[in-house]
Amino acid sequence: MLELRTVNAGYGTFPALFDLDLDVKAGEAVGVIGPNGAGKTTLMRVISGLIRPARGSIKMEGVDVVATPAHKIVSLGIAHVPENRRLFPQLTVDDNLKMGAFLKEARDHYAERLEVVFGLFPRLKERRHQMAGTMSGGEQQMCAIGRALMSNPKLLLLDEPSAGLAPVVVQQVFELVKRIRASGLTVLIVEQNVQQVLKVVDRAYLIEAGTIRASGTSAEMLASDTVKEAYLGV
Numbered sequence: 459m460l461e462l463r464t465v466n467a468g469y470g471t472f473p474a475l476f477d478l479d480l481d482v483k484a485g486e487a488v489g490v491i492g493p494n495g496a497g498k499t500t501l502m503r504v505i506s507g508l509i510r511p512a513r514g515s516i517k518m519e520g521v522d523v524v525a526t527p528a529h530k531i532v533s534l535g536i537a538h539v540p541e542n543r544r545l546f547p548q549l550t551v552d553d554n555l556k557m558g559a560f561l562k563e564a565r566d567h568y569a570e571r572l573e574v575v576f577g578l579f580p581r582l583k584e585r586r587h588q589m590a591g592t593m594s595g596g597e598q599q600m601c602a603i604g605r606a607l608m609s610n611p612k613l614l615l616l617d618e619p620s621a622g623l624a625p626v627v628v629q630q631v632f633e634l635v636k637r638i639r640a641s642g643l644t645v646l647i648v649e650q651n652v653q654q655v656l657k658v659v660d661r662a663y664l665i666e667a668g669t670i671r672a673s674g675t676s677a678e679m680l681a682s683d684t685v686k687e688a689y690l691g692v
């Protein structure tokens with residue numbers, strides 16, 4: 459579904475990703491783990507078109523993402539839930555969800571999409587008239603994911619959904635990821651919480667200093683000495 463080949467990207471003259479190759483197949487949940495500053499967020503931004511690669515190719519179902527204008531990338535079926543959620547705190551849950559349905563196709567199917575999102579996250583329906591900024595961290599994450607789902611994506615990019623949440627809420631967020639996964643969506647998820655993320659993904663990539671250092675199934679990653687020593691503290 460998604461194919462990155464020798465992707466190089468950065469900020470000005472600062473290179474953040476080097477010759478990065480990555481694949482996500484339809485129906486898979488794939489994790490990206492790695493230390494602070496490794497380039498995980500940059501990877502998500504380059505896939506969703508927020509920044510453009512200096513070199514390399516990105517294809518979504520065979521379509522060249524690099525040649526697609528940023529505002530059209532959503533219509534390829536890619537939805538990005540950014541780090542720190544980026545909700546509109548002064549707007550209601552309903553209005554935040556509406557923001558996710560700005561494309562014509564999504565607007566035309568707004569009521570239908572809303573039912574899908576409320577079906578997946580009933581809590582959002584209960585809280586639909588509440589200001590997003592007054593909801594708990596876990597609920598806000600739910601709202602951010604719900605907003606992304608309003609565009610009816612095929613591929614959901616989740617950037618550190620558990621960041622800044624209390625341990626019990628982190629559990630709930632990983633339950634959400636499982637639910638999304640079970641609904642048939644393809645998921646690419648960046649996480650610092652290595653132990654937890656390896657429980658919900660099929661495969662994972664370890665990224666260090668802007669490049670892929672290791673990859674494998676969740677079981678392989680859990681058994682890998684590199685991953686164990688650096689990220690699992692064993």
Ligand SMILES: Nc1ncnc2c1ncn2[C@@H]1O[C@H](COP(=O)(O)OP(=O)(O)OP(=O)(O)O)[C@@H](O)[C@H]1O
Pocket residue numbers: 469472474492493494495496497498499500501650
């Ligand atoms: N807007 C920016 N301008 C300049 N440099 C940036 C910018 N955003 C990120 N960087 C740099 O790019 C590198 C990769 O950052 P990135 O945010 O992708 O890492 P990360 O793996 O997501 O880290 P973290 O887990 O801490 O969020 C870092 O060295 C960072 O300082």
